[in-house]
Amino acid sequence: MNMLDALNFVAAQAPLRCLLWLALFMILGVVVPFFMTRAWNQQHGLAVQSHPRELFQRGELGLAGLWLAIASIWNLQTSFFVPYVVAIGSVMLAFSGIMAGSVWIESHCRQSAGLGLNPKRAWRDSRNMLFLVVSMAAVTEILLDRYAKVVAQ
Amino acid sequence: MSTSAVALSEEKAPAMNLVIRLADSAAMVACVSTVFALGLLLFPVSLPESIVRNSQEGRLTPALITFTLLLDTALYLRVAHRLSIKPRLLVAACLGCLPIFIVVGLSVVFEKAVSDIAVNYTNASARIAEETLAHTYFTIVAAIFLPFLLIRLVQQFNSKS
Numbered sequence: 001m002n003m004l005d006a007l008n009f010v011a012a013q014a015p016l017r018c019l020l021w022l023a024l025f026m027i028l029g030v031v032v033p034f035f036m037t038r039a040w041n042q043q044h045g046l047a048v049q050s051h052p053r054e055l056f057q058r059g060e061l062g063l064a065g066l067w068l069a070i071a072s073i074w075n076l077q078t079s080f081f082v083p084y085v086v087a088i089g090s091v092m093l094a095f096s097g098i099m100a101g102s103v104w105i106e107s108h109c110r111q112s113a114g115l116g117l118n119p120k121r122a123w124r125d126s127r128n129m130l131f132l133v134v135s136m137a138a139v140t141e142i143l144l145d146r147y148a149k150v151v152a153q
Numbered sequence: 154m155s156t157s158a159v160a161l162s163e164e165k166a167p168a169m170n171l172v173i174r175l176a177d178s179a180a181m182v183a184c185v186s187t188v189f190a191l192g193l194l195l196f197p198v199s200l201p202e203s204i205v206r207n208s209q210e211g212r213l214t215p216a217l218i219t220f221t222l223l224l225d226t227a228l229y230l231r232v233a234h235r236l237s238i239k240p241r242l243l244v245a246a247c248l249g250c251l252p253i254f255i256v257v258g259l260s261v262v263f264e265k266a267v268s269d270i271a272v273n274y275t276n277a278s279a280r281i282a283e284e285t286l287a288h289t290y291f292t293i294v295a296a297i298f299l300p301f302l303l304i305r306l307v308q309q310f311n312s313k314s
Binding site (some may be wrong): 011025042081082083084085088089092095096099103124129131132134135136138139142143147150151153 | 271
């Protein structure tokens, strides 16, 4: 099996395609910033071992969740579902994305206003909200893929 | 204990409100979504078939109401237990009513939305099955997440006023 066949095989697998789509967001939005931090520390000779909890302690994961929600809403908008399903799906994804983004905004405002930021809580909230958006986006992509197959029949 | 000490302790321990954090309900919805996604991946034919069959026999809406009510109640009691705070009647009543309104309302709208698919499209039954699957999933998410979102917004509004 050459490279092209392998890619075609992967493209034909709906769950794999959904996982790849989600992995792209998670890698670029979460994993790459984490490794860039480690690389910067090493380059500058710092012995700081950064943990994702410290890197995203101001709720930045919520912002990644908002981007993912936007991409998922766009995919839903271009689907063949009836307008009701598109509307309810978009609204739910938008709510979860906005709430994920609000964790980052609240943390930023609290820090700016000197009201005292609780990094542990911001990390936990943003992680849970990102988990919500990722799982909702995964189900949405699976549903979209199933419907596209039905329409193609 | 003197009278002044009792009065001081009463002042220091006001009636605490159960503050719902969206992260708690988000984790619950995320777990339900993950189970739904795994169900679709592991049982791509039998799970949608059972949902569509229940929908055609009129059992889907009651099942969704029961499922979401149980999840909402379990989540609310879990948060109350974790914070060692007595559940409030108003919030419990809100959590009891909202999922029913959401599920029934969305089901009524869905019935009207898919009614023209059978007339206008080929392979209508397959399309309606996929629409029913999507409707079921988004209704579950809405019925679990929206009541907690509303309670959270009301609590924030009350704390400011």
